[in-house]
Amino acid sequence: MKQQVMLWAGAGQIGMAIARRMGYGKKILVGDKKLENAQAIAKIMNDAGYDVTATEMDLSSRESIQKMIAQAQEMGEITMLVNAAGVSPSQAPIQAILKVDLYGTAVLLEEVGKVIAPGGVGVTISSQSGHRMPALTPEEDEQLACTPAEHLLELPLLQPENIRDTLHAYQLAKRCNEKRVMAESVKWGERSARINSISPGIIVTPLAIDEFNGPRGDFYKNMFAKCPAGRPGTADEVANVAELLMSDKGAFITGADFLIDGGATASYFYGPLKP
Numbered sequence: 001m002k003q004q005v006m007l008w009a010g011a012g013q014i015g016m017a018i019a020r021r022m023g024y025g026k027k028i029l030v031g032d033k034k035l036e037n038a039q040a041i042a043k044i045m046n047d048a049g050y051d052v053t054a055t056e057m058d059l060s061s062r063e064s065i066q067k068m069i070a071q072a073q074e075m076g077e078i079t080m081l082v083n084a085a086g087v088s089p090s091q092a093p094i095q096a097i098l099k100v101d102l103y104g105t106a107v108l109l110e111e112v113g114k115v116i117a118p119g120g121v122g123v124t125i126s127s128q129s130g131h132r133m134p135a136l137t138p139e140e141d142e143q144l145a146c147t148p149a150e151h152l153l154e155l156p157l158l159q160p161e162n163i164r165d166t167l168h169a170y171q172l173a174k175r176c177n178e179k180r181v182m183a184e185s186v187k188w189g190e191r192s193a194r195i196n197s198i199s200p201g202i203i204v205t206p207l208a209i210d211e212f213n214g215p216r217g218d219f220y221k222n223m224f225a226k227c228p229a230g231r232p233g234t235a236d237e238v239a240n241v242a243e244l245l246m247s248d249k250g251a252f253i254t255g256a257d258f259l260i261d262g263g264a265t266a267s268y269f270y271g272p273l274k275p
């Protein structure tokens, strides 16, 4: 029997929690722009009985994504995708956020969708930020969903004069992730494969800690204090959702997005977090 491979982008805490939950018994290939992150996480997991290989990959480059997929195919057949790579509004400028979080995710879903094994499953990590931004027009939603990836960054709504700041760029990128997942799920379905997204609220990870210490630190601390859960979340709780989506229990779920934010978005629209 061919080895099953989990292709995992983004060696952060959320990715690791999902890989630990779903990657046992499989070959796992973890790619990160910072090879040292991938190697460190591979060591932790290999010491715990997993079979993880670390590689350098840049989500913002199609060539780099294709190289990682080819490496994974040498290991066996790709049955799972976990995309937990990304940069946050305090970590990167507007153009980098769009290139990594928006364009890179679109390319990864497209390229893996060409080779995913029948019955395969994937999740990509979006964000509550995509839910908080006001609705776009139906035409803009469709553009984000269906424009060929190489032309996405030419869309009028993604031009510099239409993007206020890095948070707005991040919101657009995450909204695009959700739309892209919807459109890709149709293509993945032709291979009997499923793809969904998860939109976490504040999850304590190095990325979130950068936000707590960044210019919007007070905003984020207020957000989790005033959300119904009254606390930030953990990567393991995101893995609970991923487990549902990636297991047989989620067999009827594809092209969907799941918000896991302790109720922060609800509070933002209809509660004490309302601006």
Ligand SMILES: NC(=O)c1ccc[n+]([C@@H]2O[C@H](COP(=O)([O-])OP(=O)(O)OC[C@H]3O[C@@H](n4cnc5c(N)ncnc54)[C@H](O)[C@@H]3O)[C@@H](O)[C@H]2O)c1
Residues within 6 Å of the ligand: 009, 010, 011, 012, 013, 014, 015, 031, 032, 033, 034, 037, 057, 058, 059, 060, 084, 085, 086, 087, 088, 100, 125, 126, 127, 128, 199, 200, 201, 202, 203, 204, 205, 206, 207, 208
């Ligand atoms: N932590 C949160 O509160 C939170 C909330 C909502 C969404 N998210 C999303 O979850 C995902 C994972 O974040 P995390 O909190 O686990 O962060 P993390 O910082 O623990 O991990 C992110 C990883 O992505 C890698 N990365 C960055 N740019 C890359 C690129 N171009 N190519 C390949 N790898 C790259 C980083 O080096 C890092 O190892 C991100 O997409 C983030 O936007 C996080």
